[in-house]
Amino acid sequence: MTEHLLRFVAGGLIVSAFAIIGDMLRPKSFAGLLGAAPSVALATLGIAVVQHGPHYVAAESWTMIYGAIALACYSLAVCHLLMRFRLAALPATILAFAVWLVVAFGLLAGFGGAA
Incomplete structure (x- = not known):
């Protein structure tokens, strides 16, 4: 209960804090980028460093980086499938999900989770 x-x-x-920073930036669309994911990741890493130590958090941070790279590749794939190949949204996202899986697990298998 205390951890929750x-x-x-x-x-x-x-x-x-991220909402305040996002509100000060221009254009206002940056506020959405700084809203949830970075702040939840930082809170999770902060708690993990207290509970498990810095080596565990280093491995966790690398897996977060791999996931972010995979998300960028996924987003690029969706854009290409929608714009260039004129696929509907559902097939494009399903196909691009395969790209995300390959990139994320490829990075994890290739580099591992340790620093």
Whole structure:
């Protein structure tokens, strides 16, 4: 119960900080980029460093980086499938999900989770 409360408070504080930073930036669309994912990741890593130590958090951060790279490749694939090949949204996202899986697990298998 205490861990859930700590995650709630830490996540809320970090989300609020990112929201304030996003509100100060131009264009306002940056506020959405800074909203949830970075703040939840930072809260999770902060709690993990206390519970498991820095080596565990280093491995976790690398897997987050691999997931972000895979998401960028997924987004690029969806854009190409929608714009160039004129696929509908559902088939494009399903095909691009395969790209995400290959990139994410390829990076994890190739580089591992350790720093």
